[in-house]
Amino acid sequence: MTDDSFVTLKASSKKKSGVLVDKTLNTKENYLKLIERFNSRLQLVKSADIYKEIVDSLKQFSDKNNIHWNSIRCLALGSPCSENQALFQLCLLHLIANDCKIKVISIYDPVFNDLDRKFLQQELKFAVEKEYVRSDNDCCCYYMPHSPISLLETIISTEKPEWMLTNDFTLYSSKYTEVEYYDKYPYCARIANLHNVKTQLPTTGEKPDNDDFEVVVSKRSQRKKTKQFIKPIVKYDYDSCYFKSSTKIVYLSGNDSNQPWDYSFSDTSFTALYK
Numbered sequence: 119m120t121d122d123s124f125v126t127l128k129a130s131s132k133k134k135s136g137v138l139v140d141k142t143l144n145t146k147e148n149y150l151k152l153i154e155r156f157n158s159r160l161q162l163v164k165s166a167d168i169y170k171e172i173v174d175s176l177k178q179f180s181d182k183n184n185i186h187w188n189s190i191r192c193l194a195l196g197s198p199c200s201e202n203q204a205l206f207q208l209c210l211l212h213l214i215a216n217d218c219k220i221k222v223i224s225i226y227d228p229v230f231n232d233l234d235r236k237f238l239q240q241e242l243k244f245a246v247e248k249e250y251v252r253s254d255n256d257c258c259c260y261y262m263p264h265s266p267i268s269l270l271e272t273i274i275s276t277e278k279p280e281w282m283l284t285n286d287f288t289l290y291s292s293k294y295t296e297v298e299y300y301d302k303y304p305y306c307a308r309i310a311n312l313h314n315v316k317t318q319l320p321t322t323g324e325k326p327d328n329d330d331f332e333v334v335v336s337k338r339s340q341r342k343k344t345k346q347f348i349k350p351i352v353k354y355d356y357d358s359c360y361f362k363s364s365t366k367i368v369y370l371s372g373n374d375s376n377q378p379w380d381y382s383f384s385d386t387s388f389t390a391l392y393k
């Protein structure tokens with residue numbers, strides 16, 4: 119539990135010291151305070167450029183492609199009653215759902231506590247559910263702010279989403295080599311590849327400490343005893359994959375941390391996947 123999980127309550131019986139009260143406990147007082155915090159952050163997000171950018175682009179995209187999302191599946195939000203970023207991201211979700219007239223919101227994070235669940239269900243009318251079973255005609259947009267990549271991989275491979283508001287898939291290319299990325303997270307790597315990722319492989323210099331590089335030694339180089347490396351070619355298999363092309367929209371204003379919402383909306387992008 120972080121320090122942010124506590125509020126100082128000035129109790130009249132403890133005149134000077136104040137008492138630390140766990141704001142994540144499911145009490146009536148905490149519930150009302152959570153509503154207050156949610157509403158104040160909602161006003162902040164309403165005035166944010168990132169919110170306008172996202173909603174405008176989603177509306178444009180859905181108009182242009184004749185799509186109407188009827189549901190949002192939200193995963194990896196964090197605990198809105200104890201984490202500031204999760205609360206800001208929840209405000210954004212609420213605004214997107216209202217603006218895009220999306221009625222069904224299904225949400226899950228294993229960190230939710232009783233207070234989170236009560237707020238999400240009673241106040242926002244969200245369905246808090248570990249499993250989300252989509253019907254054939256469910257047009258669902260996934261919202262997974264700052265999701266672990268392992269969760270993204272699992273969801274993409276099993277639930278086959280077509281639209282996702284989540285991390286920018288190309289960002290992992292600076293963490294993994296192209297081979298590693300495709301090896302560990304083949305679905306995410308395929309998306310990153312479609313978004314024209316340029317991997318950060320060294321063009322000269324020492325051999326990196328892994329097996330992804332082939333050492334090519336030309337006769338001339340042999341004489342000079344220098345080594346060059348050829349970037350391995352990754353053969354992305356799209357034949358066995360449910361998508362073959364993709365578009366993405368990036369929201370760079372989310373990276374401006376000099377705002378009350380800090381990094382809540384950083385590295386966000388919208389990804390659409392097509393057969």
Ligand SMILES: C[S@@+](CC[C@H](N)C(=O)[O-])C[C@H]1O[C@@H](n2cnc3c(N)ncnc32)[C@H](O)[C@@H]1O
Nearest residue numbers: 193194195196203204226227228229263264266
């Ligand atoms: C990096 S945190 C992001 C939290 C928050 N969205 C943020 O930006 O600060 C990742 C979140 O994913 C959640 N998570 C992990 N496995 C999950 C699962 N199977 N389903 C839903 N959420 C999951 C974790 O509990 C955690 O809250």
